[in-house]
Amino acid sequence: MFRKVLIANRGEIALRILRACRTLGVEAVVAYSEADRESLPVGLADEAICIGPSDAQRSYLSAPAVISAALVTGCDAIHPGYGFLSEDEGFAEVVAAHDLTFIGPPANVLERFASKAGTRQLLGAHGLPTIPGSDGMLRDDQHALAEAERIGYPVLVKPSAGGGGKGMRMVRTPRELESVLKVCRSEAKAAFGDDSLYLEKWLDENRHVEVQVAVDRYGHGVHLGERDCSVQRRHQKILEESPTPALSESARAELAERAVRAVVAAGYENVGTLEFLVDGRGDFYFIEINCRIQVEHPVTEAVTSLDLVAMQMRIAAGEPLGINQADIDFDGHAIEFRINAEDPAHDFRPGAGTVERYLAPGGPGVRMDSHLYTGYEVPPFYDSLLGKLIVWGPDRATAIARGRVALEELVIDGITTNVEIHQALLASETFLDGRMTTNLLDRVGSAAFLAAAARV
């Protein structure tokens, strides 16, 4: 195991990693930007080091600053968290070149899974069904039109790099396709530095189900079940749960087993997530892999009682997994609510400001992962995630009931949050019946959703 880990992230995930380090008896240094000087992870850390100004490009995204901080504080590993440098194979390579360990897949593994199209091909070859799509990257507009014709409209235009819905458009006609290609290219170029695009068949009423895997350096892998992330707003996940209400127990087991078999065969290492679309018939299609710890990992922790961040560190340190599939028990139902500084009344406009009062909910099966405290000033420079409320119950109905109580108890004064949308979800029949699809919030409109909940 490592002696000392540099935590190169902020907010709730920095705190989560700090806790994992302490649990393992590993020293930790929190690297922070000037804007996060008064943040909770910095305040709680035994050691913290300022790596740059508030601009993430010069702090959390600066490979030289992060690595230099690790070297001068005597760390032997860097945990990148999620976002920022977490899936950057170039960064992982330079980290290794400085005799430090990147806590995540090694650079060569990240590189193998860097291209979404390449990964679909690779895992397709190892037995995972993939969505019908273009043959490789789109060479030009003519190629795009020909491929769309072959696949059949509607199609989704997607950038090879990145995520979060940037550079992504659904089109129903050749005319629409022609008009969005340039925009998608420039969006993808700006966001990811890579303007290559590909096409995918658009599946209308689909669900997003992802499988959590863990694979050690010796090719031994297990799956930790799946998470349903169908509640999305503009391709951003809002609420995640496990198990998925969309599939039968045997279908879930089959999906997870095929996922872990394919990813082990393809040479993956460390914890990772394979994302699938599940259509109305229950058929599933592999879409992409996330080579990092994910925001929604606590859902899996709640139903498996495993510590995924500790697991990630052990694997990176070269330890064998030490558990077999049969050792993993799946117990009960968990739901995570992402609490964001967003205003549902104003198209989810992100906000910032001072938290005048913060009270975390509690009780059986309730976990709050948040970096908030009363008096904390939420800086405007980063993402809007304020924390994650995770509830567990022996069954879905109990988890939902605990979720209602916990959301009611949660107090965040001074900042507008999206708590309302979660309360609306827990009042919606579609959600209660487990029938959410990824496009529902956008199709119905979040405002209509909130209004409907208010009438109940």
Add this chain to the structure above:
Amino acid sequence: MPEQKSRDARHDRDDVERSTDHAAIDRLTAELLPALIAKLGATGLGELEVREGGWRVRLRRPGGPGPARDRRAADRAERPTERGHQARSRGDHHDESRSAVRADPKNVATSPAVGVFQPRKDLTAGSRVRAGDRLGAVDMLGVAQEVVAPIDGVVGTSLVEAGDAVEYGQELITIEFGVPMSTNGTGNA
């Protein structure tokens, strides 16, 4: 809105091209450069050139070959933790940021980066400097980031020692106003 209507297709294309250019430049400076600098620091190369689309970036290492310098920084890592940024250790962190004992921030040269500090050898307390003069450098992965005097004045106290690990924004050297008092009457400090 009416402006938008009067635009012809050519303008739209220019805008797209311009924004693509801007995006490319932003990315080069913000994203690619730090990665390249790190890469250059990691390798023993003296120069690195990358071509991408219509763009070309060439980096040349200032001074001698890098890995040796990197190693030294790593070797020092044990020692500097005992001092330097240790000010941020548990307990004094919040006190420190709130305390009023800091010098006027305008009169202190601060660190431009996280790394290892080396003062300019020819400077001692009492040396006269002008705003912008180089006082030393912080070595960040083999690349020297200049520490400069924030104001005209005289080098005062060194708050860290040569070879110390320093963090971004850390106070390094105070600059005092002109001594002796009799030589100029503008003692506005």
